[in-house]
Amino acid sequence: MKKLLLILAAGLLLLGWTLWQHSAKPRTTGLRPAPAFSLTDLSGRTVSLSDYRGKVVILDFWATWCDPCKQEIPHFIEMQNKYASQGLQVLGVSMDDDEPPVRQFQQQFKMNYPVAIGNPKLADQYGGILGLPITFVIDRNGRITVRHVGATDPSVIETEIQKLLAQPPS
C-alpha cells in the first residue's frame, strides 16, 4: 500500500513538473521593434537600447525576490562571457521596488552585464511585466524575436541567440 502511494505521489509530482515546464514555453511575438528606452544602470552609466543596434540583445526583466529569475541569471552571465565577442549583449532590468538589494545581488552574483532599475512606464511599453521572469530576445536589427514568460530552459535561449548571432544585420 505504501509503495502504491509512493508511486502515485511520484506520478503526481512528475505531472506537476511537466505542467510547470510547459507553462514556461516561449510566446513568439513576430518581429516587432523593441521599444526604445534609456535607463541609468547601477554604476551610473546610461543604458540606451539604441546603443546596442547591431548586437543581439537578451533583455531580462527580473527581481531579487524572484527565485526563477535567480536560477536564470548565472546562465545569462555565462552567455555574456561566451558570446560577447560574437555580438551578444545581455541587459538586466530589475523590477525591485528598492535599489539596495539589487546592488547587493549584482555584486554577489558578479553580474557581468549592465543592470538598471525598471519602471512601470517601461514595463507598459513592453506589454506589461506582470509576473517574472520575462525575457525578450532582440535581433541585430532591434526587433523582438521572442518573449519568454517564466523560467526558461537556458539551452532554448542559447539556441535562439546562436541563430541570431549567425545572421548579419540587414
Add this chain to the structure above:
Amino acid sequence: MRLPSCSRPLVILVLLFGLGQVPLACAADNASMKTISPDELVRLLTAKTGKPLLFQVGSHMLYVQAHIPGSEYLGAGSTPQGIQNLRGRVGTLPKNTSIVLYCGCCPWSHCPNVNPAYDALQQLGFTNVKVLFLANNFGADWVDKGYSVAKGD
C-alpha cells in the same frame, strides 16, 4: 536540520528531479492556506453584499502597472515592512472580516509573499482570510483573462 514546513515538499522534488532545479525557499503553499480562484473572487466582488477587503502583498512596481480595482497595496509580504503595514491595516478590524490577499509576482509555487502575509493574519486571529490562487502570475491569470484592472497608486 529542521526545515520550515513549506520547504518539505520541495526537498522531495529536489530528490526526485535533481539538485539545482528547485530552490529551498518558502513559497506559496496550497496545503496551509485557504485559496480562492479568480472566478470565485469576481463573483464575490460583483455580489451586492459580502465583498472582501482586497490586499496586494507583492511588488509595488507590479501594483502600479495593474491591480484589482479596490485593492490596497500593503507592501511585500516577504519583508518586515510589508508585514508591519499589514498588521497596522488590520489592527482595528473585527477578526471575522473577509480578507483576500494576492500577489501574482511569479508562479504560485515560487511566490515569497503570500505565505508570510497569510501566516501573519492567522497569528492575529483572523478567521476569514483567503489567498487568490494565481497559478502563473497576475498578468497571465488575471489581466490576460479579461478581469477588470486598475492602474496607478
